[in-house]
Amino acid sequence: MSVRARIGILMALVGGVGVVLLQALRAVLKRSLDWEQLEESLVRLGLHSLPVIFGTALFVGGIMVIQSAPLMTRYGAHSLLGWGAGFGILREVGPILTGLMISGRVGSNNTAELGTLQVTEQINGLRALAIDPADYLVAPRVVAIVLTTVLGTIFAMVVALCGAAITGQILLGVHPVTFWNGLTGGMLGWPDFTHGVVKSFVFGLVIAGTSTSFGLHARGGAPGVGRAVNESVVLSAVAIFVMDALISFASQGH
């Protein structure tokens, strides 16, 4: 494949994501999105992901403490454990890992469903019934995924901090009160929290746009749906890390 063809495919991908997000935005602004679908998507994509997010966050909090343990013990700085773990969780690990898990669970599910509708020509069926797929399928899912990512990240941050406090107590003997003091001791603030939330909002847009666009462009039966899911998960993961780097550098440590 020539470089030009590759660039063309890349532009088509980015364009597809943009079209999906614009359609969703228009449906939200015109208030024409299907509220029942939104409610159902929120329950199915959002509420049912909570156990996965909970499990991931608990262990990630533990991993953060284990990985910062050698530094803490080397300098005897147990009071800094809360700051170290909290900083990592709020700014980087919380949004990224929640984003990856939501991309794996919700994004791939979304691609699979829309891809199935597409390859069985049910989307054309909707059009034949004069139902706009943008209002009925695209907008509710995009809104539900973005909300899930933002709220799920906040939930994951809380759970991960609890997991970090528990691991610190068990493994390093750092009392949870010491952990809490390190967390709130003035070196961390709301800017770190909002930094993470802004990231999660961008990740939500990326996951929603990619998974919906790939699902709607699936071709070729069951193998085609599998391929679309695979590509959308991979592209979401790359996009999450690239956006993370861009936001981190653009915010200049604020």
Place this chain on the structure above:
Amino acid sequence: MASDDPPGPQSAAPKQKGLKGTAQSTKPVRVSEKPTRKSDRSALMTNEFAGASLSPSAETLSISQPVPGFVLPADEARGGPLKTLLAAVYAIPRIEPGAIAEQMHLLGFRSLGFVCLVLGFVGGILVYQAGIQALRIVPDTSTIGPAYIEILVRDLAASLTALMLATRVGAGIAAEIGSMKVTDQLDALRLSNADPVVYLVAPRLVACVLVTPLLTIVGGAVALTTGALTGLWVFDINPVTFLDGRFVDGIDLGAGLVKSVAFGFAIPVMSAHAGLYTSGGSQGVGNATTRAVVGSSLAVIVLGFLIGALAETLSAGAGQ
């Protein structure tokens, strides 16, 4: 079980002979009755795998399987990922020559660019964020590099590479095996006397176990390079000061290596399991992919936590 053979074997043996077409199958074939006692059931379980790992002239045969001689039942008995892992391990001696190399190319070499891209970005972000924070406390940039290298060796290189492989390789394996399953190609393989576990799962397992540590090393090197470059451009750290491995000890190296091998086992098993038990049409393939990605990512995170905690306890014990 050999003493209480029912009259069944005499009727089953010619069938077995006809199916396999080997000279050795003139031996009486032992067919176990449906297990009633617990000991019988465990004997059946071991026989099931042991028989499958032998050549087509297997002496043991259990009627709990729909097609004799195959490692995993098609749909009748839904097993856990552990059963898939055992079946794949038992199937390793029967892998076709060349299949492992092909899978290593498909799963490993094709993921190289993806892994390098992600780890390169992560290396830059980490040094940037950690450097800014470290400068708030100690205005000394000389420890950023060694601390970063230690964390990279202990955990980050292995975990992040494995998370990326869980999305790329895991989703790929599940989508491929799952779409073969829903289009009945797995049954077609069984009809051609090719066991899907031997033919599809075991080569992927071996290839992934071999390739994950290699990708971890390459990804770690890329992350190290971008980290050192970020240190040079943003914080003016001399690369010679930055690339200092004085904090890395044997336990760190061992933990990183053990993690990457464990992840190499977990990812293909979770994904192949999700693919093998796909049901329904294209929606089922999508669901299998979801289960594969979530299952392998969770396995990576939980295994990383457990191995990390073990290594930390070991090094705390060694330090005292």
